Amino acid sequence: MIADTLRYWKVEGSHDLPLDLEAGYVPESNGGQYPGVYLFSQQARMIRPVKYLPLDKEDFVGPFEQPHMSIAVNTEEIISGESTHVEFDPTNILSIVANMTPFSDFNQSPRNMYQCQMSKQAMGTPGTAMRYRTDNKSYRLQTGQTPIVKAPLYDEYGLDNFPNGMNAVVAVISYTGYDMDDAMILNKSSYERGFAYGTVYKTEQYGWREKGRGEKTGQMLFGFAEQESIAQVLSDYESGTPVAPNPVYKPDTEASQTEWEEYATKKEEYDKAKQAYDSEVRKLEKSTKDRLNSLGRVQFRWFKQLDLDGLPIVGQRVEDGDPVAAYYDVSKKEAKVFTYHGSEVAFIEEVRLLAHENPDQPCQEISIKFRIPRSPQIGDKFASRHGQKGVCSQKWPAADMPFTESGMQPDIIINPHAFPSRMTIGMLVESLAGKAGALHGVTQDCTPFKFDEENTAADYFGHQLIKAGYNYHGNEPMYSGITGEELQADIYIGLVYYQRLRHMVNDKFQVRTTGKISELTHQPIKVRIPDPWHSGYFSLGALLILLMQYRIIQGRKKGGGIRVGEMERDSMLAHGAAFLLQDRLLNCSDYTQAWICRTCGTFMSITPTIMKPGLKPQVRCRRCATKATGFESEGETWEDGHGNVFVGGESTTVVAIPYVLKYVPSMSMEAVFG
Ligand SMILES: [Zn+2]
Numbered sequence: 001m002i003a004d005t006l007r008y009w010k011v012e013g014s015h016d017l018p019l020d021l022e023a024g025y026v027p028e029s030n031g032g033q034y035p036g037v038y039l040f041s042q043q044a045r046m047i048r049p050v051k052y053l054p055l056d057k058e059d060f061v062g063p064f065e066q067p068h069m070s071i072a073v074n075t076e077e078i079i080s081g082e083s084t085h086v087e088f089d090p091t092n093i094l095s096i097v098a099n100m101t102p103f104s105d106f107n108q109s110p111r112n113m114y115q116c117q118m119s120k121q122a123m124g125t126p127g128t129a130m131r132y133r134t135d136n137k138s139y140r141l142q143t144g145q146t147p148i149v150k151a152p153l154y155d156e157y158g159l160d161n162f163p164n165g166m167n168a169v170v171a172v173i174s175y176t177g178y179d180m181d182d183a184m185i186l187n188k189s190s191y192e193r194g195f196a197y198g199t200v201y202k203t204e205q206y207g208w209r210e211k212g213r214g215e216k217t218g219q220m221l222f223g224f225a226e227q228e229s230i231a232q233v234l235s236d237y238e239s240g241t242p243v244a245p246n247p248v249y250k251p252d253t254e255a256s257q258t259e260w261e262e263y264a265t266k267k268e269e270y271d272k273a274k275q276a277y278d279s280e281v282r283k284l285e286k287s288t289k290d291r292l293n294s295l296g297r298v299q300f301r302w303f304k305q306l307d308l309d310g311l312p313i314v315g316q317r318v319e320d321g322d323p324v325a326a327y328y329d330v331s332k333k334e335a336k337v338f339t340y341h342g343s344e345v346a347f348i349e350e351v352r353l354l355a356h357e358n359p360d361q362p363c364q365e366i367s368i369k370f371r372i373p374r375s376p377q378i379g380d381k382f383a384s385r386h387g388q389k390g391v392c393s394q395k396w397p398a399a400d401m402p403f404t405e406s407g408m409q410p411d412i413i414i415n416p417h418a419f420p421s422r423m424t425i426g427m428l429v430e431s432l433a434g435k436a437g438a439l440h441g442v443t444q445d446c447t448p449f450k451f452d453e454e455n456t457a458a459d460y461f462g463h464q465l466i467k468a469g470y471n472y473h474g475n476e477p478m479y480s481g482i483t484g485e486e487l488q489a490d491i492y493i494g495l496v497y498y499q500r501l502r503h504m505v506n507d508k509f510q511v512r513t514t515g516k517i518s519e520l521t522h523q524p525i526k527v528r529i530p531d532p533w534h535s536g537y538f539s540l541g542a543l544l545i546l547l548m549q550y551r552i553i554q555g556r557k558k559g560g561g562i563r564v565g566e567m568e569r570d571s572m573l574a575h576g577a578a579f580l581l582q583d584r585l586l587n588c589s590d591y592t593q594a595w596i597c598r599t600c601g602t603f604m605s606i607t608p609t610i611m612k613p614g615l616k617p618q619v620r621c622r623r624c625a626t627k628a629t630g631f632e633s634e635g636e637t638w639e640d641g642h643g644n645v646f647v648g649g650e651s652t653t654v655v656a657i658p659y660v661l662k663y664v665p666s667m668s669m670e671a672v673f674g
Pocket residue numbers: 597598599600601602605621622623624649
């Protein structure tokens with residue numbers, strides 16, 4: 001009663017009550033919130049507008065009171081005597097992200113939730129001030145477009161400033177086998193024209209952070225100590241470089257005798273000149289290197305990447321191990337460099353000198369932004385706006401892609417089986433709307449709750465298609481790009497806005513031949529858990545056709561492998577691939593050879609014998625041997641390292657075992673005998 005009156009007054013604007021007052025009435029309940037009337041009036045609370053029915057005026061509700069109120073979605077759903085409010089628009093129940101899903105009311109609800117997750121992983125335009133940003137890592141889509149199918153809210157939020165996808169011509173067809181499951185085929189020509197082209201920016205800091213107070217700074221300085229002398233040496237090199245002799249070319253096959261003779265003499269001259277030139281260049285390089293070396297161990301090769309100030313040239317291409325900044329060690333009087341580490345080729349985007357906290361001190365830290373080009377690759381992840389993700393399995397030549405009667409070819413081919421179980425009808429409608437929009441040159445409104453049973457979306461866009469001379473249902477006859485024959489069924493083809501997600505094979509693929517192993521067990525080492533943003537499983541689709549799901553145990557960067565654990569072992573046994581097990585778990589892992597006793601079957605009692613003149617050293621089993629009585633003949637006995645003489649225990653042989661197996665018995669022996 002009090003709450004109702006308060007609300008009436010505040011919407012009415014009487015009794016000096018502010019409209020943004022939150023009056024939450026919590027009724028008595030069993031095990032619910034503590035009952036009472038709670039008022040909130042402080043600043044910076046979240047509030048949103050809804051229509052207050054008794055006064056037919058705008059009211060603002062907050063997150064505390066909302067769960068205890070009855071707000072109808074639209075006027076039809078107002079329950080008299082219960083509903084106090086009604087939404088101004090049914091889409092107000094959706095968030096910004098959820099509102100960007102076209103025709104979301106046509107989709108099965110979990111798919112809309114997946115899309116809300118995925119749109120956050122889409123490569124796009126992360127900001128308007130990219131130039132000034134120094135994020136550790138940021139992704140950028142170079143060829144973003146405005147969607148043909150978009151809600152008016154999209155423009156209201158100004159999202160065209162931050163495009164995060166491309167309008168793709170999508171054919172729903174099972175074409176080559178490369179679109180099985182969630183794999184999708186990319187048109188190679190689309191790719192070559194820049195479809196989904198992306199970039200990764202990485203920023204790295206180089207320098208010497210102060211370790212604590214009182215620590216001396218200025219021991220290290222960026223740049224070179226004797227910049228002018230270095231400049232002199234380099235300019236000497238430049239000016240001293242001799243002119244290369246002009247090469248001599250062989251005359252034609254029809255050339256006359258004299259021409260050939262002429263060529264021979266010229267060639268001889270050239271060879272001499274070339275030799276002289278080469279030796280001169282070598283001499284020059286040698287002297288340049290020596291001179292630079294004498295200037296505090298400066299190396300000539302650094303100047304391929306670095307400028308005279310010791311910093312890299314903007315736009316310079318760098319590979320793993322290339323120098324990115326030179327510095328001078330004052331105490332050692334030596335020049336050194338920081339190097340770039342990364343498996344991919346990068347380009348220097350920007351170099352920043354970071355000022356020292358104390359303005360009297362020299363620069364002790366620099367920040368370099370690298371640009372890594374990432375064109376779409378086989379294994380990269382894409383998704384439409386309906387929770388339909390897929391992995392690129394092939395960049396298919398345009399000539400072999402299927403085409404329509406008008407010659408259109410799809411940018412993307414996806415498999416029809418992606419639809420029945422997922423029920424993303426919204427994507428089919430988007431395809432239809434996108435196609436009609438492209439044909440008429442208009443953007444389409446995809447706000448949810450705009451269509452109903454009487455006035456269907458399929459009919460609305462179908463008529464637009466008919467007007468443009470296309471099939472009402474959005475399907476078209478198509479021809480095989482390989483044989484040129486007409487395909488037996490008409491193919492559903494239209495325009496769908498596609499996002500490129502930031503999960504890329506280049507960040508994830510694992511290759512390991514031999515690598516670090518544990519000292520104790522000789523098994524491949526495991527170091528670290530995978531990337532922090534690793535977002536659950538995603539299928540690499542047709543790219544990696546795996547017999548089973550591998551579990552990633554170790555960080556890629558440290559050169560770790562993929563573990564074949566118990567579950568993987570079991571699944572391989574179940575697949576009848578027992579030999580693969582031997583290959584993975586023995587040959588490619590910690591294969592060792594060891595001596596074993598054939599009689600008692602242990603590695604533990606194996607002893608090498610003392611070498612006797614004329615005899616090879618042998619391996620015997622101490623456990624199956626008996627102490628010599630002294631009456632045996634010379635050949636029968638053997639000696640261990642401690643002067644003990646034995647007889648027997650000859651039945652030994654070499655077997656292949658995993659190295660850990662040597663370790664396991666010794667552990668259990670320890671457990672038994674202490
Ligand atoms: Zn034995």
